[in-house]
Amino acid sequence: MSKELIRLTNVSMVFDGETTVLDNINLYFNDAEFLTLLGPSGCGKTTTLRIIGGFQKPTSGDVFFDGVRINDVPPYKRQINTVFQKYALFTHMNIYENVAFGLRISKTPEDEIRKRVDEALSMVNLSGYEKRSVNSLSGGQQQRVAIARAIINRPKVLLLDEPLGALDLKLRKGMQTELKKIQQQVGITFVYVTHDQEEALTMSDTIVVMNEGRIQQIGTPIDIYNEPKNAFVANFIGESNIVDGVMEQDYSVSFANRTFECVDKGFARKEAVDVVIRPEDLVISAPERGQIIGKVESVVFKGIFYEVMVAGETFTWKVQTTRAPAVGQLVGLSVEPDNIQVMHKS
Amino acid sequence: MKKKYLAIPYVGWMAIFVIVPLILVVGYALINRDGQVTLDNFRTMTQYLGAFTTSFRLAIIATVICLVIGYPVSLWLAREGAAVKRIAMIAIMLPMWMNFLLRTYAWMSLLENTGIINTLLKNIGLFDLINRVFGTQLSYFPMINTPGAVVLGMVYNYLPFMILPIYTVIDKIDPKVIEAAEDLGAPPVMVFRKVIFPLSLPGVLSGITMVFIPAVSTFAISKLLGGGMTLLLGDLIEMQFYGSAYNPYLGSAISLVMMVIVLICMAVMNHFGEGEGEAVYF
Incomplete structure (x- = not known):
């Protein structure tokens, strides 16, 4: 039986006192689950992710991590790591230092850093790229560095904000399989944000369909496809x-x-x-x-x-x-x- | 297609107004009044070693002060909203729209022994108080005609040149990169040390260059605020061309040596900033 890891209760987000981005979101997900937030742009999926990551505070409602309320915990104290949409790599460091960043912050011994960076880089098929500069890598490679950098701290949850959005179709398909493989290998929860319904169907254990700040339906890919709850879901999925x-x-x-x-x-x-x-x-x-x-x-x-x-x-x-x-x-x-x-x- | 011809006006300008004068300076530095080729000018220069050290010392102090003031301001400004940025930018640029000499004269009238500041302090009875407590005979603070006044003038005039490049670089840092650092466990101080500061180095190097070079070669500031008490390289060179000591050969030689020293300084800095992106170098 998998255990509940993160729960959002009655989370709302209002910008400038007028634009409602999230409207009473209730959502939980389990350990080692691949959960996808799916919806058109502006539906609030990225905001939901940023609230979980700690980059934004909800206007109202609570966020629980492992049963503890974490509304006021800053990002650097959360056991959650993020793969950003445009990678957000540190251009002033080489690949090795980028991946090692989290471990250096926690003052991990040098030999362990080396071991874990090697491990992470081989997991994303980038062994041998340690000394390369960020800008010498292709988009797909930079994306994999971002993933290695995010999993090095062994987070309990990995947040991925449309990580494949900037890649071409072929590369995206390849990375989908690879991501799913990595998720199963490390056995942690992935919260994946995308507007691509096919991507969501391919990779997820659970899909959360969102529109206009509200959750439309939560279910397995098969449920969502075969039994859409409303016209929006039916239209958006397939x-x-x-x-x-x-x-x-x-x-x-x-x-x-x-x-x-x-x-x-x-x-x-x-x-x-x-x-x-x-x-x-x-x-x-x-x-x-x-x-x-x-x-x-x-x-x-x-x-x-x-x-x-x-x-x-x-x-x-x-x-x-x-x-x-x-x-x-x-x-x-x-x-x-x-x-x-x-x-x-x- | 490479449109090389677009560079012709600039190349022409450079050739006529930079390369040719540079050759003239080198040529003048190597001859004496009688037109003979000699190294005498460089030998004479050793008499003025003091001007060299004073100039570099004051310019370095002014640059450091500009950096210490300018960096935090840039950091703060880059985090503010568009409205604050606009207003702050105008406030920073405003003094630069006024004539340089006018600004420096204004400082004179502030700093003089009977100037605005001293008069103010006198009128509020500060000097009387100090004299009574310490038994001194103070009637003004000597501010004008001191090295401190010269440094003040430099900082005042060149501070925008420190702020602008640093601010520009920090402002361009992708907020997602900062979030990524926080995400990976870095508390604010670490984010600054490991990410923001290294990424801002090109701006710092540009700022240092843009403040240090005019500061080391200034003559108007030292003349007006230093009152000729502090002889700087700029004054020394000016004297050789317009003063009673008319000796353009020696003046050229001093310019040349100063230029070489500045270039060496920049090269050393350039070396430290290597791989940190491109900065403005002269």
Whole structure:
């Protein structure tokens, strides 16, 4: 059973007395967990991270670390280290000294410093770079130095603020796997901030979806993807068709001028709802065999699938399929009951 | 494409007004009144060793004082908001917009034996008090025509040249780098020692250079505030060109030696600041 490590209770952050950046955040995470704060820019995810790191004080609410309130503990006294977005390396020191910084501050004996710096550098595949200057390294290498520098103090929590944001796609994919590996190797909690939903799905144990200073949903990647709690989450995580619908009764929802069987219940009768269907869950068939009939508006090749826009009576549906229909063709669309997500209007 | 021709005006300017005069100075330093090539000028110079030591001593003192005042101000200023920065910048630059001589004359009228400061102290009865307590015959503090007044003049005139480069460098330090140091366990004093100070060294070196060089070669300040009591290199050189002792050959030789000493000082400093980024060197 993993143990709770950090808890935020009723944390709010208001800038200049008017801009609410965080609105009553309640969140906890466990030892050795890979937790991702996911959301669009300005959703408060970085502020949350800075509050945990101690760089900002919440306007109200409490932060607990291992059960102890740490609101007023300065960053240098927290057992938490940070990997900054643009690395923030010390340009006046070489790679070795950058990584050794935390140990030098704690006056660790020289031979132990050497041992641990070697260890950290080999963990991020940078052995042999000790004497190099910061500016002679590529972005990806600087990022790895930043990680080595942050884990050298053996923190209980590592905060990562969009650490891969400045890297190109290929490098980012590589670093995602590497980061996940490092996290499992050192066995500490990672709190990872990103706006990239794919990154979040790939790496996390738990995803916290945020928008406009509020937590929208907390769950495993599979939960969040398959059972989004509201239209925002559905739209932000992956592609979605979101249409207005009416809940007729339990297990029955109507949208697109038709009533569909579904797996949701517990709504008020005739409640207006958001209906979410993933593009890959819509199946194209002959018009007479579909539940919805529409005309193919466009077909775009996306690599492993075609993205097809089908204009129905009330809505233009986005469909992902491996077999492309012709533009202008009439097609039928059908969907399985358990692929229809019904959610309260937010 | 390299647009080398863009440098032509500057190169031309340099050639006419820097390189040629420099050659003339070297040439003058090596001849005597009769146009014979000789090292006599350098031999004569040994009589003025005192001026050399005084000049360097006072310039070093002034530079150190500027650094001690300027560094904390820069540090404070870099942390302030935009509004405070703007106002402080104007306050720092304001004296520089006034004529240099005017500023120095103003100090004269402040420091004179019957000047504003002494008159003020007299009127509040300070001298009477001191005379009664210590049995002295004091009627003013001698301030003008002392080495202290010269140093004061230097500090007053050159302090902005210390503050500006240091402030600029500190202001450019990424706040995230400072946060990173705190994050890794460094309390504020350590953050300063291990991160802010080393990163600000290029600015410190620029500031030292920009204060020390004009200070070591000044003549107006020592003339007005030192009253000719403290003979500095600048005065000595001026005397050789405009004074009764008219001897441009000796003047050139002194200039040349001073220049070499300053260059050596800068090279030594440059060496210490190596790898700390680029500073302004003359």
